[in-house]
């Protein structure tokens with residue numbers, strides 16, 4: 001009888017007794033929502049990213065949506081984002097009836113090319129959602145200059161980039177409104193959850209009102225000053241978030257180590273291009289480990305080979321404009337963003353998480369080497 005093959009998943013949360021204890025405290029307190037854990041979570045998160053204000057929400061998507069509401073997006077407006085991102089980066093425009101415009105990416109960083117953003121601007125453009133894809137900081141200074149020149153709102157979708165540094169400072173500390181997310185595959189998790197950070201007190205107050213059905217500060221429970229939403233987080237999730245923030249430095253350090261081990265184990269495999277490295281202005285916080293396969297390698301064959309070896313992978317990421325609802329609604333097709341489309345056809349995420357062991361990483365690397373050799 002053969003032993004069961006190893007099974008290595010794509011991601012795993014990093015939790016321990018501390019989160020259990022904090023959740024129990026909330027359960028026993030009876031304050032399950034709109035309680036003190038949310039304020040504490042927000043204060044600690046704001047401090048962690050160097051922003052003066054933070055407002056917790058039910059998801060990263062909810063945070064993006066609320067910032068689009070505050071940017072005044074409406075039908076007929078256009079908003080620019082990256083085609084090489086998670087669909088939420090563009091869906092937040094559609095919720096307000098605005099039209100998504102995709103600016104192609106840099107082939108190395110996989111983030112929006114500022115020149116493509118500038119070229120995509122029309123008289124109808126109202127906002128830019130920048131994305132720090134796979135945790136690699138976007139070209140924030142260039143994008144802010146473009147936004148200023150054209151009078152556009154700039155929102156940083158930092159949902160994959162908690163802990164990343166741009167020009168030596170945390171993303172979140174540079175002045176832009178930013179959105180963060182806590183789904184279990186992110187650097188830290190609350191199960192479901194998100195955060196908006198801002199340097200503007202009015203924006204902060206409005207996010208806190210809109211997430212809570214548009215209730216005004218100091219008004220009664222049944223007084224609604226604005227069209228709001230139920231985008232609240234609850235105290236149980238906030239408690240998990242507090243526990244995660246307490247160990248955030250350890251989490252980020254361990255993820256750096258996992259990435260460094262992959263750099264060494266995967267270097268030199270013919271046909272495998274490693275993730276773009278940091279430079280003085282860009283220090284990535286590791287969200288996923290995504291390699292690019294050389295042209296001519298059959299990615300589906302690599303995926304099947306790895307699956308047979310018990311190694312989970314994912315095609316991170318399909319280009320948003322080629323998703324079927326985008327094609328149907330806006331007529332987008334192949335060729336719109338060729339650099340993004342090329343990346344989408346060749347990128348592959350391998351197992352990556354805080355507690356991934358060196359032994360499992362060696363196993364993954366051997367499996368990748370064999371899978372790629374067989375798919376040439």
Ligand SMILES: *Cc1c(COP(=O)(O)O)cnc(C)c1O
Nearest residue numbers: 059060061086088159160181183
């Ligand atoms: C995770 C993520 C989001 C938001 O995710 P939610 O599941 O809504 O919390 C938004 N943008 C990007 C780029 C993401 O990776």
